Amino acid sequence: MKALTAVGYGPLADLTFSDVDKPVPGPGQVLVRTEAVALNPLDVKLVLGSVREVFPVTHPFVVGIDVSGTVEAVGPDTIGYAPGDAVTAMNLGVAGAVAEYTLAQTGPLLTHRPEGVDARSAAALPAAGLTALSLLHHCVPVAGRDVLISGATGGVGSFAVQLFAAAGARVLATGRPDDTETVLGWGAHHVIDYTGGKTAQLARELVPGGVDVVLALAEDGAALPGIAAAAIDEGLVLTCTEQPTALERGVTVERVDLTARDGDLSGLAARVSLGELRVPVTGVYPFSEARTAYEDLVGKHTVGKLVVEF
Numbered sequence: 001m002k003a004l005t006a007v008g009y010g011p012l013a014d015l016t017f018s019d020v021d022k023p024v025p026g027p028g029q030v031l032v033r034t035e036a037v038a039l040n041p042l043d044v045k046l047v048l049g050s051v052r053e054v055f056p057v058t059h060p061f062v063v064g065i066d067v068s069g070t071v072e073a074v075g076p077d078t079i080g081y082a083p084g085d086a087v088t089a090m091n092l093g094v095a096g097a098v099a100e101y102t103l104a105q106t107g108p109l110l111t112h113r114p115e116g117v118d119a120r121s122a123a124a125l126p127a128a129g130l131t132a133l134s135l136l137h138h139c140v141p142v143a144g145r146d147v148l149i150s151g152a153t154g155g156v157g158s159f160a161v162q163l164f165a166a167a168g169a170r171v172l173a174t175g176r177p178d179d180t181e182t183v184l185g186w187g188a189h190h191v192i193d194y195t196g197g198k199t200a201q202l203a204r205e206l207v208p209g210g211v212d213v214v215l216a217l218a219e220d221g222a223a224l225p226g227i228a229a230a231a232i233d234e235g236l237v238l239t240c241t242e243q244p245t246a247l248e249r250g251v252t253v254e255r256v257d258l259t260a261r262d263g264d265l266s267g268l269a270a271r272v273s274l275g276e277l278r279v280p281v282t283g284v285y286p287f288s289e290a291r292t293a294y295e296d297l298v299g300k301h302t303v304g305k306l307v308v309e310f
């Protein structure tokens, strides 16, 4: 079968389409005929090798961790899935997704695709949606609290804006001026233009006392104190990217990683099918242009999710 592969750690330009063996589902696994794959920054980090100490990969390595498709076969002792089922999964550490066939493991990172949810939307949901949900779980209750989401136009941010607003938070979200209507449409109460590098200052103009919570989805470690200036004394800053160091004014800073509980992914998918949660897929590429899709993920301004379709 055809797959987009990396033969060693290196730049995205070195990704190549290769013929690799069709995977065989093991115990508790399903073989998925791929219909769509959503791109994530982690895919790129795995290719570059920048996270190799935490996530080492074996080469040749098939890229991609978010997939939707149709179950082709099931492995031994696989319960709850049968050939023909439409599914969506995050399959990090199980198999690469940007391939004609891939594997997924039964459990909280695999679910059926509800009626009315197309393959693109289903593929775009797992990693970004579950990370946004993990952030929400980390700071509930949020009703009535002011939450600044920096990086709101990205995959995680687009879901976080919606989930936090639906949970009753007053959401201040970053975006470029051209993205304002889109981000307001996701439920943000204010959109802050981050391009001038004054996000915290502009947030303070809107909420002079400071926001209760900052989701720092776009900041590296060096930029965390700057964005944390938007928070109230003894407020909370959450990051998904850095092991943070202590901040001033009693502001707590914590790293939150994707944690999926049973029912989280199926719950998100159900909310999509009910029209309660939008999946902003803003770029769709054919399989033959999958490498370009990755290059665009890092080289161009992205809003929401980019998807490769088979």
Ligand SMILES: NC(=O)c1ccc[n+]([C@@H]2O[C@H](COP(=O)([O-])OP(=O)(O)OC[C@H]3O[C@@H](n4cnc5c(N)ncnc54)[C@H](OP(=O)(O)O)[C@@H]3O)[C@@H](O)[C@H]2O)c1
Residues within 6 Å of the ligand: 040, 041, 042, 127, 128, 131, 150, 151, 152, 153, 154, 155, 156, 157, 174, 175, 194, 199, 217, 218, 240, 241, 256, 257, 258, 297, 300, 301, 302, 303, 304
């Ligand atoms: N720890 C975990 O479990 C976990 C899970 C998921 C994601 N993550 C990490 O979380 C981060 C965000 O993920 P993602 O999937 O949302 O990434 P993404 O889709 O690439 O989105 C990043 C967004 O942030 C915007 N942005 C860049 N610089 C900004 C700034 N200074 N202020 C405000 N917004 C800015 C980007 O806009 P431009 O296009 O203009 O740059 C883009 O819209 C990544 O580093 C990812 O690796 C961690």
